Every structure is written in C-alpha cells, then in structure tokens.
Amino acid sequence: MAKARSAPDMWMIISILLILSIGLVMVYSASAVLAFHDFGDKFYYVKRQLLFAALGIGAMVATMNADYWIWKKWAKYGLFICFGMLLIVLIPGIGVVRGGARSWLGISSFGIQPSEFMKLAMVIFLAKLLSEKQQAVTQFTKGLLPPLGILGLAFGLIMLQPDLGTGAVMIGASLLIIYTAGARIRHLGSLALVGVAGLVGLIAAAPYRLQRITAFLDPWADPLGAGYQSIQSLYAIGPGGLVGLGLGMSRQKFNYLPEPQTDFIFSILSEELGFIGGAAIILLFGILLWRGMRTAIAAPDTFGSLLAVGIIGIVAVQVFINIGVVIGMLPVTGITLPLVSYGGSSLTLLLTALGILLNISRYSR
Numbered sequence: 001m002a003k004a005r006s007a008p009d010m011w012m013i014i015s016i017l018l019i020l021s022i023g024l025v026m027v028y029s030a031s032a033v034l035a036f037h038d039f040g041d042k043f044y045y046v047k048r049q050l051l052f053a054a055l056g057i058g059a060m061v062a063t064m065n066a067d068y069w070i071w072k073k074w075a076k077y078g079l080f081i082c083f084g085m086l087l088i089v090l091i092p093g094i095g096v097v098r099g100g101a102r103s104w105l106g107i108s109s110f111g112i113q114p115s116e117f118m119k120l121a122m123v124i125f126l127a128k129l130l131s132e133k134q135q136a137v138t139q140f141t142k143g144l145l146p147p148l149g150i151l152g153l154a155f156g157l158i159m160l161q162p163d164l165g166t167g168a169v170m171i172g173a174s175l176l177i178i179y180t181a182g183a184r185i186r187h188l189g190s191l192a193l194v195g196v197a198g199l200v201g202l203i204a205a206a207p208y209r210l211q212r213i214t215a216f217l218d219p220w221a222d223p224l225g226a227g228y229q230s231i232q233s234l235y236a237i238g239p240g241g242l243v244g245l246g247l248g249m250s251r252q253k254f255n256y257l258p259e260p261q262t263d264f265i266f267s268i269l270s271e272e273l274g275f276i277g278g279a280a281i282i283l284l285f286g287i288l289l290w291r292g293m294r295t296a297i298a299a300p301d302t303f304g305s306l307l308a309v310g311i312i313g314i315v316a317v318q319v320f321i322n323i324g325v326v327i328g329m330l331p332v333t334g335i336t337l338p339l340v341s342y343g344g345s346s347l348t349l350l351l352t353a354l355g356i357l358l359n360i361s362r363y364s365r
Helices: 010-039 044-065 069-088 114-132 134-138 140-159 164-180 185-205 207-217 228-240 265-298 302-326 345-361
Strands: 096-098 101-107 110-112
Touching: 010 044, 010 265, 010 345, 044 345, 069 114, 069 140, 069 302, 101 114, 110 114, 114 134, 114 140, 114 164, 114 302, 114 345, 134 140, 140 164, 140 185, 164 185, 164 302, 228 265, 228 302, 265 302, 265 345, 302 345
Parallel strands: none
Antiparallel strands: 096 101, 101 110
C-alpha cells in the first residue's frame, strides 16, 4: 500500500528518548549498591541496560522506517511462533526459572521472555483480525468469541508459568483494541463479570496471590512478609518530599527495597527526585500516550488505528499497574515501568513496538 509519508511524530520521539534517558540514569542509581555487592561492579546493570537500549533504538529506527502494513501480512505467523515459544518455555530443563516463574528462554543471565513477545504479537494479530471483520465484532458468537478464545488461550499459557502481571497487560491492551473495534458494551460487561470470577479463582488457587491481596489491604499486618515490599516502597517515597533527597542519595536501595532497579524503580526515583521528579516522568508518559492516541485517531486505515491503540495500550496499562503498585493502590504484581526499569528483551521489544507506532504516525491524516 503506497502512500506519501511524512516525518514521524517528534513529540513522541522526544518523550520516548527523555523517558529512556531518565531510566538509564535511574537504573544506575538504583542498582549501583546491589551490583557492587553481587558482582563487584557498580556499573553491571547499567552497562547491560545501555546495550539493550542501543539494540532497542536500532530496532525502533528500523520499524519506524518499515511500512506498518508488513506486520499485517505476518501477523498470523508471528502469533503461531509465540504460541510455540510459550509451550517450549514450560518444558523443564528448557524454560529457565527466575523469581519463581518459568518465564525465560536463554543461557545464564541472558534470556528472553516469550510472554513479552506474545503481548506484541497478540496486539498485531487482533488489529489485523478485527480490521478485516469489523462489522462482525458486534455479534457475540461470530465476531467477539473467536478473538477472545485466542486471547484466553494465550493468557492461560502465560498463567502456567505463572506470570499474572504480563498476562494482565496483554488482556488490558487487547480489550482496548476489541472495544475500539466496536464491540458492544453489554457483551464486554458480561465477560467482565466472568473475568472477575476467574480472577477470584486464580487468587484462591495460589496462596501467595491471596497473601498479596491481604498485604495490599493492610501491609502492616505482615510487615516482614507479604507486606514488606509495599511498606519499603512507601518508606522510599515518603522522605522524598517535594524535591527529593538528591540523585544517588536513596537509602532504601541499600538492600531494604527488593528489586529497586526493576519493579520498584519509581520508588527510588521518587525518593531521590521527589514529587517533582515523579510528576515529570508521569507527564512524559502522558505526552507519549496523548501523541499515541492522536496517531490512532488520525491513522489512514482501521488496521493502523487498532494497532496504534494496542501498542499505546500496552504502555498505558503497564504504567498504571506499576505506579499503582509502587504507591500502594494495587497489589504487588511484578510489572516493570516501561522504558525506565531494568530489563533486556522487554526494553528492546517495547522500543521495537514504539517504532511501529512512530511509523503509523508518518501516515497520519
């Protein structure tokens, strides 16, 4: 499909690069103590983050310049490959267990998370499917049930790892696509009730999830157990005040707050840079989401519009859950802050996805 294209959205590029730059600084600040203690090299984590950021920027530039219609052609094959990876990772001896979940494929400390690839593959596939069958999406059996069945199967395989956080992000972004494509509110509302019942079942089936819920409601009931992370996160945010303790001056990163460079990096950012620093990063995410939704609205075709909604949905849901957990408004789920938290394949893949979004912006009306 040959169309004249313009320059990519510069607001989006600037916000992405600023968030990524702040993330690199904060990964070093949050991880230096831990890295020196574990590896004798305080730059251990930030050097790896720089490597994956460079790979991600290269991928972002490539996808920004590759017409987004090519993803429609390969959507089905990409989904099949990701389903295969989700099955392979569950095989003992092949899938690598980290943090209690068999979520990784790789060797030693280098690895990829198939569930991260599935998030993007699902978004691309649903954008293709629903753009081709948009009229049918108002019908529950013929239009809505097939994509929900595929989505449910992927979520089930991710939960076998288990990885509720990644599964929740995929579900959230996918439902945004389905709603934008024209699904009826009453159909989605009925399914939401079924989803709540299923979530209750998942929580009841795993004692650690129930502990997280009770810890969320009252973390001080078990301050050294299930409530520990939430309490330490709040201990980091509180002293930050308006302007923070100063870059590098966090106290909670000295083995008080678990995962300071990943899930709880926003806590360290708020402690060191204060309310102003936390508000600035949220503002940058707001600009990114605003320009992403503007791109979706102005996209030249339904596929581009739904794909843009899905990609920006991944970012929005992940930011909402991560910050919600950090400030104690949501139970601990193990979700990183996009472009800010330490992460290898997830960072590279997200930048790749944002490159696709930037390419869509080049064709916006």
